[in-house]
Amino acid sequence: MSAPADLLLRTGPKAAEEVVDTYRELAGPVVEKVRDADFRTQWQAMADLGVLRLAAADDTGPGPVTRSLAMIEGIGLAGADPGICYALASQVFGMQFPLRAALAEDAWRAIAEVQDGGTLLCHALTERSGGSDPFSMRTRARREGDVFVLDGAKTFITAAPVADRAIVFARTGEGRSPFALSAFLFPLDIPGVVRAESFTKTALPSVPMGELVFEGARLPAGSLIGDEGSGLAVMASTTAWERAVILGYALGPMRRTLRRIVEWAAGRDHFGRRMGASHQVASRVSEMALALHRSRVQLYAMAALLDAGTPARQLAAEAALTKISVSEDYVRLTEHATALSGVRAFIADSELPADLHSPMAALTYAGPNDLLRVGIARQFGLPVEN
Ligand SMILES: Cc1cc2nc3c(=O)[nH]c(=O)nc-3n(C[C@H](O)[C@H](O)[C@H](O)COP(=O)(O)OP(=O)(O)OC[C@H]3O[C@@H](n4cnc5c(N)ncnc54)[C@H](O)[C@@H]3O)c2cc1C
Structure with missing residues (x-):
């Protein structure tokens, strides 16, 4: 030109x-x-x-x-x-930008290596039953002492087949209350996390897309982003x-x-x-x-x-x-x-x-x-x- x-x-x-x-x-x-x-x-x-x-x-x-x-x-x-x-x-x-804003200084420092490319993140919100309505989600995190146990599945997630850590939204309360959801950030190599189906996309085909299945995954302490029930606020950000x-x-x-x-x-x-x-x-x-x-x-x-x-x-x-x-x-x-x-x-x-x-x-x-x-x-x- x-x-x-x-x-x-x-x-x-x-x-x-x-x-x-x-x-x-x-x-x-x-x-x-x-x-x-x-x-x-x-x-x-x-x-x-x-x-x-x-x-x-x-x-x-x-x-x-x-x-x-x-x-x-x-x-x-x-x-x-x-x-x-x-x-x-x-x-x-x-x-990265929303996490840097949401996490305490030491929590952000602990994952700051994502900026070097060696650790890849994914953002897991959508489920098979629908992505537009977050309150339709079935993935559930139940508290056991100071940890959460996760069951459910997130589907059509960009980079899921290759990501090292995920931001996952799950139900910790009932119904359509604005406090029914929570957000978690945790490594994907823990027991109970299965990388299930991969999808061949017609759009942006070079980026992998896949499904994450959680079968009683015990999330490490400190995985919760913000407070329990603040998932909708994290998602809004x-x-x-x-x-x-x-x-x-x-x-x-x-x-x-x-x-x-x-x-x-x-x-x-x-x-x-x-x-x-x-x-x-x-x-x-x-x-x-x-x-x-x-x-x-x-x-x-x-x-x-x-x-x-x-x-x-x-x-x-x-x-x-x-x-x-x-x-x-x-x-x-x-x-x-x-x-x-x-x-x-x-x-x-x-x-x-x-x-x-x-x-x-x-x-x-x-x-x-x-x-x-x-x-x-x-x-x-x-x-x-x-
Ligand atoms: C390339 C790509 C990458 C993606 N990466 C991710 C990711 O990393 N993480 C993730 O969580 N998700 C991801 N998604 C999924 C995406 O967020 C969802 O596709 C989106 O939220 C819509 O959900 P759905 O496909 O289940 O559509 P549905 O919720 O089933 O809706 C289908 C369509 O119906 C119409 N519709 C439904 N209800 C109404 C209504 N009340 N009023 C008007 N229209 C309506 C809308 O046009 C909508 O597009 C990705 C999708 C694509 C295409």
């Missing part, structure tokens, strides 16, 4: 743009080296670049959230597999974090797609003229730029709010709006790219293969968009229930 067009996309804070550029350059050769490696090798290679490392709030440069967002955008721009970018964003924003910034993973892939399509339209001849000379083609390219622009502005705005110390739970509505907007713009951008690529969109080893499944999956995870819309309308005072 020519320099002026690239400048149009420089919508992040200046210090963040420097991080994006640094990580694009740093990651380039690493991405090439590990392109065909397994998930864990690619994960470790990105962790070795520092992508999982949370900056301290008083470090110079952009705030910690903005910095993480820019690092993930940078490696995506360098061509890192979108699935790896997704998994990194999921752990950094949906787990992890999901608000996710909704606010997880789709930052898509910025690098979106920019790469736009660049490829611009080059394609600029260089290909159609009907005796350049394809890009068609107003309809130009219009689709502009729509792609708009989708990317809206997404960048919103994601960096959310990062700035979080960096300013706004508690994630207070940003629930803005986070939901951002998640809906960016996920739908990611789908839209990919649809335009697919239309402009012709048959090549459907040829796996062409120069323009399309992947619509991965953007479409973003409409579902971190809260299905339809249900997020219901929550937003409720915030405006409409008497609408899920």
